[in-house]
Amino acid sequence: MSTAYTLLNTLYVTTTGSYLHLDNDTVRIEIERETRLRVPLHHLGGIVCTGDVLISPALIGRCATEGIGMTLLDRNGRFRARIEGPVSGNVLLRRAQFEASADPARAFAIARPCVAGKLRNSRAVLQRGAREAKTDDDRTVLDAAVTKLDASLRAVSVADDLNGLRGIEGEAARTYFTAVNHLLRADQRATFALDGRSRRPPRDRLNALLSFLYTLLTHDCRSALETVGLDPQFGFLHVLRPGRPALALDLIEEFRAVLADRLAFTLINRGQLKASDFRITEGGAVLMDNAARRAVSIAWQEKKQEKLTHPLLEAEVPIGLLPQLQARLLARTLRGDTDAYLPFIAR
Numbered sequence: 532m533s534t535a536y537t538l539l540n541t542l543y544v545t546t547t548g549s550y551l552h553l554d555n556d557t558v559r560i561e562i563e564r565e566t567r568l569r570v571p572l573h574h575l576g577g578i579v580c581t582g583d584v585l586i587s588p589a590l591i592g593r594c595a596t597e598g599i600g601m602t603l604l605d606r607n608g609r610f611r612a613r614i615e616g617p618v619s620g621n622v623l624l625r626r627a628q629f630e631a632s633a634d635p636a637r638a639f640a641i642a643r644p645c646v647a648g649k650l651r652n653s654r655a656v657l658q659r660g661a662r663e664a665k666t667d668d669d670r671t672v673l674d675a676a677v678t679k680l681d682a683s684l685r686a687v688s689v690a691d692d693l694n695g696l697r698g699i700e701g702e703a704a705r706t707y708f709t710a711v712n713h714l715l716r717a718d719q720r721a722t723f724a725l726d727g728r729s730r731r732p733p734r735d736r737l738n739a740l741l742s743f744l745y746t747l748l749t750h751d752c753r754s755a756l757e758t759v760g761l762d763p764q765f766g767f768l769h770v771l772r773p774g775r776p777a778l779a780l781d782l783i784e785e786f787r788a789v790l791a792d793r794l795a796f797t798l799i800n801r802g803q804l805k806a807s808d809f810r811i812t813e814g815g816a817v818l819m820d821n822a823a824r825r826a827v828s829i830a831w832q833e834k835k836q837e838k839l840t841h842p843l844l845e846a847e848v849p850i851g852l853l854p855q856l857q858a859r860l861l862a863r864t865l866r867g868d869t870d871a872y873l874p875f876i877a878r
Contacts, residue, residue, distance in 0.1 A: 535560050535568045540576040541859065543852055547582035547606060553590040575599050579758055579855065582606045602758040610754040621760030627865040628778075632765045639693050641781075641864065641872050642768035646700045647687050648785035648874025653707045654680040655877050656788045660714040669713040676710035679703075697768070700784075704728065711737075711792070716800045723799050732816030736809045737795065739817045743824060744791035745783065747831050748854075752786070753779040755854035759862045782857060789877040790850065794834050798827065843873055 535544045542558065544551065550561045558575070560568045578594065580586065581604045594601055595616030603611040615621070631637040654677055661673035683703040690696045708728045715723055715737075725737040733739040753776050756763045766777025768784070798804050808823035819827070835851030848856065857875055864872040 535570075537570055537574065540574065541855075542570055542575055542578045543855065544578070544580045544584050545582070545849065545851070547584065549580070550585040550587075551578070551580070551590055552587035553593050558590065572597060572599065577602065577758075579604065600760070604754055604758070609750055610757040613757070613760075624760050624862055624866060625762055627867075628761055628765055631865055632767060632771070635693060638767040639691075639696065641861070642693060642696055643687060643690065644872050644874050645768050645781050645784050646696055647684065648876060649700065649787065650680055650684050650687065650703050652785060652875075652877050653703065653788040654684070656714070656792060657707065657710055664713070665717070672710055672713045676706050679706045693768070700768075707788070711796075714796050719799050719802075722806045723804075732812075732814070732818075734815060734817060736804075736806070736817055737799070739809060739819050740795050740798070740804065740827065741791065743819060743827060744795055744831065745787065747828065748783050748786055748791050749776065749779050751835075751851070752782040752854045752858070755858035756782065756861075758855060759858045761858065761862060761865075782854060782861070785857070785874040785876075786853065790834070790853075794830060798830060803830070840878070842876055842878055 535542060535546075535549070537543075544560060546562060548562055549567075552559055552561075554569065556572050558570045558572060558578070559566055560570075572593065577600045579602045583606070584603075586601070591601065591614060593599075595614070598616055600621075601614040603614070605611055631641065657673050657677050657680070661670050661677065664670040664673060680703055683699055683706070686699045687696065690699060705728075708725060712720055712724050723737045723740075724735065726735050728738065728741075730738070730742055733742050753763045756778055761778060763776040763779045765771065766779075766781040769775070769777040769780045771777050803826065804823060808826075809817050809819055811817050835849060837850050838847050839850060840847050841853070841856060843860070844856065853875055860869070861872055863869045
């Protein structure tokens with residue numbers, strides 16, 4: 532199994548126990564004293580290590596000298612630290628981010644593809660459900676929702692400001708969540724039916740599950756943004772508020788349906804979660820118990836190890852690297868290296 536990937540000029544090391552060291556002008560990656568990969572330093576703009584990865588002092592020093600940033604994430608993909616030399620372009624990137632966030636036209640130009648990506652991926656989930664539907668009623672409801680999302684996508688293409696875009700996104704989200712019960716197995720709907728989207732607190736079991744998965748996804752997106760040097764607080768689609776990771780919330784939009792929601796439906800339809808895994812408080816909030824949270828966390832980490840072909844890079848990558856790749860594409864857009872941000876669209 533591959534232990535490292537070089538994508539967008541960045542080396543991703545994903546296996547705990549890996550050892551990275553300098554070999555002349557090359558990074559050599561070893562596991563149990565066996566060389567798994569060699570990458571010339573001049574090919575790299577950054578190195579991202581997930582889990583307990585060993586790095587030689589010589590390599591750290593050389594990367595600092597060469598301006599190659601190193602990012603350390605824990606086993607769950609949460610940001611630990613970034614190692615950089617005395618000269619870094621991140622301050623220029625953050626300045627570009629702040630300027631774009633403060634400019635309504637530029638913020639809108641980045642927010643629109645985020646919303647379009649979310650709607651296209653939501654549509655794909657419902658369309659797949661319609662193809663696999665067991666009853667005509669389920670198929671009819673899902674097809675109708677797909678048609679409405681098509682209309683929302685057309686509206687996104689002609690929207691002219693952020694407020695209008697947010698209104699389209701909100702209406703599309705209501706369309707999507709009105710239909711998702713028809714993605715559940717018929718014998719699970721009494722237990723897991725979603726009664727509209729509720730967050731603080733969740734009022735039913737599916738909302739509780741989705742909120743937990745969205746939290747895990749937000750952590751991953753926030754780590755990805757920290758890795759490339761972006762400030763996760765300054766977003767474009769989501770309004771800035773103290774303590775709110777607005778840019779991380781922007782980034783998760785294109786992943787919600789195809790990563791978090793699909794996993795939720797799979798866990799329910801396979802019977803891996805039961806009514807007894809949740810408890811209802813006196814105030815009506817629905818919470819997952821600790822054992823269920825651990826099970827969902829494990830399923831999330833396993834999901835991140837699965838591979839798919841990134842439609843833009845045309846390379847096979849682990850799902851867990853998707854936020855990292857999209858964060859780098861966003862950074863390139865802010866730097867002016869690309870004309871427009873291209874969201875992840877599931878095939």
